Amino acid sequence: xxxSLLIAGLIAMLASAVWAEGQGGLGPVIxxxxxKAHPEGNDYMRRWHMSMMRHDRDVTMYEGKRDQxxxxxxxxxxxxxxxxxxxPVTYADARHFCRSxxxxxxxxxxxxxxxRSTPEGVEEPPAHAALGGVLSPSLGADVGALVAYLGAWEVxx
Amino acid sequence: xxCGAKKDVSRRDFLRSGAxxxxxxxxxxxxxxxxxxxxxQAAADAGKRWGLLIDASKCAPDCNACxxxxxxxxxxxxxxxxxxxxxxxxxxxxxDKSSGRETSLPVMCQHCESPPCVDVCxxxxxxxxxxxxxxxxxxxCIGCRYCMMACPFKARSFVHEHVTNQKTHAPRGIGTVExxxxxxxxxxxxxxxxxxxxxxATGHGAMVFGDLLDPESEISRRxxxxxxxxxxxxxxxxxxxxxxxx
Numbered sequence: 001x002x003x004s005l006l007i008a009g010l011i012a013m014l015a016s017a018v019w020a021e022g023q024g025g026l027g028p029v030i031x032x033x034x035x036k037a038h039p040e041g042n043d044y045m046r047r048w049h050m051s052m053m054r055h056d057r058d059v060t061m062y063e064g065k066r067d068q069x070x071x072x073x074x075x076x077x078x079x080x081x082x083x084x085x086x087x088p089v090t091y092a093d094a095r096h097f098c099r100s101x102x103x104x105x106x107x108x109x110x111x112x113x114x115x116r117s118t119p120e121g122v123e124e125p126p127a128h129a130a131l132g133g134v135l136s137p138s139l140g141a142d143v144g145a146l147v148a149y150l151g152a153w154e155v156x157x
Numbered sequence: 158x159x160c161g162a163k164k165d166v167s168r169r170d171f172l173r174s175g176a177x178x179x180x181x182x183x184x185x186x187x188x189x190x191x192x193x194x195x196x197x198q199a200a201a202d203a204g205k206r207w208g209l210l211i212d213a214s215k216c217a218p219d220c221n222a223c224x225x226x227x228x229x230x231x232x233x234x235x236x237x238x239x240x241x242x243x244x245x246x247x248x249x250x251x252x253d254k255s256s257g258r259e260t261s262l263p264v265m266c267q268h269c270e271s272p273p274c275v276d277v278c279x280x281x282x283x284x285x286x287x288x289x290x291x292x293x294x295x296x297x298c299i300g301c302r303y304c305m306m307a308c309p310f311k312a313r314s315f316v317h318e319h320v321t322n323q324k325t326h327a328p329r330g331i332g333t334v335e336x337x338x339x340x341x342x343x344x345x346x347x348x349x350x351x352x353x354x355x356x357x358a359t360g361h362g363a364m365v366f367g368d369l370l371d372p373e374s375e376i377s378r379r380x381x382x383x384x385x386x387x388x389x390x391x392x393x394x395x396x397x398x399x400x401x402x403x
């Protein structure tokens with residue numbers, strides 16, 4: 001009992017140390033952001049970012065107040081993770097800012113079915129679309145491949 | 158409900174007239190902060206009802222400037238499959254069978270006062286803003302397409318395919334229904350819809366946008382001046398879009 005508590009405590013300490021650094025180890029690799037840090041602090045943003053965006057989206061859509069603090073577009077002004085060429089990556093890329101944590105916790109957010117995942121003006125290649133839905137990226141992109149897959153499955157039965 | 162909306166308006170007006178930052182103590186420890194501001198920080202206003210007046214006699218049959226402007230502004234386009242492509246606005250040609258006379262006019266969401274699409278929506282995704290603009294909340298749209306069946310103007314489209322490169326101000330995606338938003342993001346900034354702007358730029362000037370509740374607005378003055386009709390007036394939906402010379 002005491003040993004298991006000790007181990008649990010040790011894991012928690014390790015995890016929190018990694019989380020505090022935010023890079024490597026057991027925790028997710030969080031891409032560097034540009035711009036000023038959030039005045040609320042990173043812990044607050046990690047806990048509440050979804051609530052902030054949900055509240056502000058409703059205010060924007062129903063009441064037409066478009067000068068909100070929290071918006072998905074606003075996130076990407078600072079949180080646009082870039083590839084080797086310096087181009088911001090789309091949600092299809094595992095290095096995307098949102099995916100760095102959401103992949104870690106095995107959550108697929110569907111924000112980017114409708115919202116663009118790059119700053120305005122940065123092209124999202126067609127491969128980005130293939131990410132949607134429950135199909136694997138290669139099948140989702142190609143209806144022919146899907147039909148072939150289903151045909152093969154039928155024959156296999 | 159309507160009482161609550163009234164209160165909101167008066168509070169906003171109060172904030173606008175006063176200091177740039179106002180705080181209100183709602184309860185111990187709960188403070189409502191609101192930033193008042195200039196006219197540019199407009200919002201949906203229950204005292205307005207936005208509408209369009211389209212003069213079919215000025216609409217050129219070979220012109221589709223309104224459609225391309227809408228596509229550019231809101232980021233929708235055809236994929237070549239006419240059966241499933243979305244259409245926020247389309248050109249319709251009417252032909253008088255006895256005389257052969259043809260009339261061309263754009264048709265989009267008519268922004269009804271009593272919208273059938275809102276009546277039938279099972280989730281509440283289809284809604285009317287307090288300034289009369291009819292929208293889809295795609296966060297709660299389940300893509301059932303009941304609204305598409307209910308709309309007598311065929312104004313709504315279902316997004317069948319994955320979408321990329323959406324405009325930040327016009328999110329749109331697979332599995333949801335969409336239609337003309339009257340360029341709500343521009344209206345909220347005090348600008349006019351993209352189709353009206355494009356129509357003016359071509360010199361046809363067939364479209365006028367404005368507040369139907371303001372008797373001094375250009376649209377209201379024109380509506381008072383000459384006869385106009387709503388599409389399907391028999392349905393008594395009181396659309397915000399009205400037509401002349403059809």
